[in-house]
Every structure is written in structure tokens, then in C-alpha cells.
Amino acid sequence: MQYFCVPALDEIDHLLLGLVQVDAARPLHELGDAVGLSPSAVQRRLLRLRTAGVIRAQVALVDPAAVGAALTAVALVALVDDDADHHAAFRDTMLAEPEVQQCFSIVGQWDYVVVLVTADLAANRALSRRLFADAPAVRRYETLPAYEAVKSGLTVPLPAAERR
């Protein structure tokens, strides 16, 4: 958003990102050994990456099933028209709902793809109804419940890190 100046990530930065993206709890000296740098150098790089917005957050990944969120579903949504207010309102709703895990505005006959995480089909139905069926801005929607999450990885592919 407002990081103008991503100051030329070098190869070591990419390596570090690849590492912390998998496990952010490792001590600095381990990361340092892995990339051939001292702990303090690693620390300063990570700080720079954080303040530059390259590292946006450091979070714990919780197993949805363990907290009673067993059902993932993908919803395709089309709004009634391309009115900017409608879109803004829809986005605000998506951002405000904790069950909405992801939301993309997309090209094509649908306007949005939304990933919903709920306890079960009943909860999903109630949520879909509330978010989509009852929303005047929504023209049409389709819910695709997931049998299974083959991959819910959250890591971003790092072109430079792969190369070597």
C-alpha cells in the first residue's frame, strides 16, 4: 500500500523471507547460520523488511478443525452492477466478517471469490444467506463447499529463493 521504497531486496533477503515464511519462531542465530550472517545483521534486515511492509505480520496458524471451524467453502458472487458504492459496501462487509478468510475481486462473469470458514453446512448456509442472499447489492451467488483442504498454505512463492 504505502511502501514506496522497497529498497532492492537482495538474495539474502529472499532467503530470509523464505525461512521466516515457514517458521518465524527460529532464533536469529539460526537464521544467521542459514544465510551466513551474524544474528544482529539478520535482526536489522528483518526489522527493515518489517518496517518496509515486506513482512506484514507474524502470526500463528491455527488448525480450523481444532476450533470447530470444520467447513471451508468457496463462494462466487456477482453484484447487481458496477456501482462503486455497492462494491465498497460489499468489501467492507467482507473485511468485517471473521468467517471470511479471503476475498478477491476477479475478472469474468463473477465479481468476487470469497473463501468462507464455518463450523458446518448449517452455519455456512446461515452465513451465506446473511452475507449474500440478504444483501441487495448481490445479484447472484454460488457456494462451493469443500470436501477437503488439499493445501491451505499461506506462503508466498519467492522467485529468487527458488532459483538456487
Next chain:
Amino acid sequence: MQYFCVPALDEIDHLLLGLVQVDAARPLHELGDAVGLSPSAVQRRLLRLRTAGVIRAQVALVDPAAVGAALTAVALVALVDDDADHHAAFRDTMLAEPEVQQCFSIVGQWDYVVVLVTADLAANRALSRRLFADAPAVRRYETLPAYEAVKSGLTVPLPAAERR
């Protein structure tokens, strides 16, 4: 998968999960203050949650745009039939590709929803071709490039945490 015994998460556990899900770098005494527990009690609870598999990992969230992964796309994929081998092979491919951020097997006319993150449309095209067009198991696929990631939140909604 193999945590049989998620040993009855109580309300404090839910609060902790809600906190570390947003920011896993906070010191224990802060978490302790937030939930009304001593740092060591918090530490032991988090350890228990980690070993029980409730907390699966602790990762850094990297801004895709900052590492040259500017394009997110959603692909809908249908396989040629419900042969188990085909499905297994497809899943293995999805798991192995770093550009595949998420993959769900879903109900309905499509078999899978796949979230792809690539540098640009050209890269996406090349990847789609390699993963889907050239795969004999894939009958049909459709790519929906994203204009924008409205929400790429990665947190799981916690029923108990919301209640209060």
C-alpha cells in the same frame, strides 16, 4: 489429522489463539496481561496448543507484491473422471508447486479450486498451461485472475473469542 485429544480448549485458550493469530510476536507477559494469567502459564498453554496441533506453525506473512508476485488468480478445475489415481496425482502436483497457495476439493461441477500467485499474467498463463492444460487428468479448467485482493486474511474465526 492425528490429534485425537484436543484436550478441551477452554475460554482462555480461545482468547490466546485469537491473540497469537493476529500477532505471534508479542511477549508472554503481554499475553498474560490480556488474558489474566502469568507469563509462564501462558507459555505452557501455548506449548500445549502447539504440541496438540492446534497451533500448526508460526509464520511471517510476506507481501506478495513486494517479492514480485503481483498477480493472484483463482482457477476452477475439473478432472477427466473420479479415478483415485488422477486425484492423488493432481493433489501431489498442487502440494509441490510453490505458486499454488491454496487448493480445495469441492462439491459441484468443478473438482478443485486453486489459488495461484504469480508475477504477472504471462507467468500465470505459463503456469496454468503446465499445471492444467498439459495434465492429462484435467478435463477442463477456467482461470479467474484477480483485480485485487480485498482480503487475504489468514486467520481462522474463533467462535468462542467472538462471543465476548
Next chain:
DNA sequence: GCGGGCACGCAAAAATATTGCACGGCGGCC
């Protein structure tokens, strides 16, 4: 060839995480 800025390593200091231990509540069992 000569500064100036930048990133580094090292070491001291501060903060944080971990572990041992004793206490108190709770449930099962005489």
C-alpha cells in the same frame, strides 16, 4: 585518491523464554 554512507561483526546490556518448585483447587475413592 578521498570522504561519506552503509552494512557488517562483536560485545555488552536488556528483554524474554524456560524450568524447578511449592501451593491450592478439584474430582475420585475409600
Next chain:
DNA sequence: GGCCGCCGTGCAATATTTTTGCGTGCCCGC
């Protein structure tokens, strides 16, 4: 009803990790 063992807690000591200050070397521009 009372007793015993278990579990989770807080506190304090210890170990580890992070942060910071400082001096050095390198590279770029002048």
C-alpha cells in the same frame, strides 16, 4: 465426610534470545 492424587497456577532462578552501541571495512560518488 474426609483423604489422596492430579492438574494448573504463580513465583523465582536460570538460560536463551533480542536489542543496542561501537568500531571496521567496503563501495560509490566526487
